[in-house]
Amino acid sequence: MASKQSQRMAARQQLQQRMAEKAERERKQRTVWWSIGGVGALVVLGLLAWVAFTVFAPDEESDSASDDTASTAPSEEESPATVPDGVPVEPVIIDSMTMSEPESGETAECAYTPTTGTETPPAEQPASGVQEMTIETGLGTITAEIDTANAPCTAGSFTYLAGQGYFDGSQCHRLTTEGIFVLQCGDPDARAALESGNPQGAGMGGPGYQMAEENLPEEAENNYPAGTLAMANAGAGTTGSQFFLVYEDTSLPADYTILGQITSGLEVVQEVAAAGAM
Structure with missing residues (x-):
């Protein structure tokens, strides 16, 4: 009896041992599969990351093309013709502008239309003879003979503004080199x-007021010849304080008041033109 009981106990122990060994084998197998699965997951993630980088990262050829495009933008060393209209490369600062006293004699009634609350010049302005304008810049002095007799309202405005130092310290902002x-x-x-x-x-x-155009040229070729000092505007009746100096014969619509003619210093403007525009 004892012998049979011993046999049963031994058989049970053997069964338990076999079951334990089987469980250990299964545990190890699961560990191996988990390891393989983890490595596989890392490989998959790595591939996904590589694909994402390849698709979305900046292309080296594109970057080079962008740099090439930037390098072809006009620079100060290139021909002015590459930028026909822009800010002068050579800054032109008006240190001061003065006007000589107008001649006595005839007068004209001028209409200065306010655009702000700024005070306007007197309505009655001298309309005889000429005046001298002197523009002092850091690049040299420019003088002009102002046609007061034929552009009395514009000349009167400049006399008024220059007397207040309106132009002093201002900068010429636009240069055109083509057309x-x-x-x-x-x-x-x-x-x-x-x-x-x-x-x-x-x-x-602008000065806070506008006026009508006067002393207009004919519609003709080169109707604004080199040396002309004329007024800019934004349409009929909008002449203000902005003016332009013509450094080479130019054809324009006959819409811009001719204020006078440069008598000295045209070479200053021509040198600015030669430097080009940005």
């Missing part, structure tokens, strides 16, 4: 706009 050949000045706010990195804001300023 028309002019240097444009007279915006008191242009310098601040350019120095703040806002060239689009240059050319928007």
Whole structure:
């Protein structure tokens, strides 16, 4: 009896041992499969990352093309013709502008239409003879003979503004080097706009009033010859303080007041033109 009981106990122990060994084999097998699965997952993730980088990362050829495009943008060393209209490369600062006293004699009634609350020049202005305008810049002096007799309202406006130092410290903001050949000045706010990195804001300023055009040329070729000092405008009746200096014979619609003729210093403007525009 004892012998049979011993046999049963031995058989039970053997069964338990076999079951334990089987469980251990299964545990090890699961561990191996988990390891293989983990490695596989890492491989898959790596492949996905590589694909994502390949598809979405910046292309080296594209970067090079962008750099090439940037390098072909006009620079100060290139021909001015590559930028036919822009801010002069050579800054032109008007240190001061003065007007000689007008001649006595005839007068004209001028209509200065306010656009802000700014005070306007007197309505009655001298209308005889000529005046001398002197523009002092850091690049040299420019003088012009102002046709007061034929452009009395514009001449009177300049005499009024120059007497207040309106143009002093201002910067010429526009140079054209193709089709028309002019240097444009007279915006008191242009310098601040350019120095703040806002060239689009240059050319928007004025004296706070407008006037009608006068002393217009004929519609003809080169009706604004080299040396002409004329007035810019934004349409009929909008002449303000902005003016342009013509450094090479230019044809324009006969819409811009001719204020006078440069008598000395045209070479200053021509040198600015030779440097080109940005």
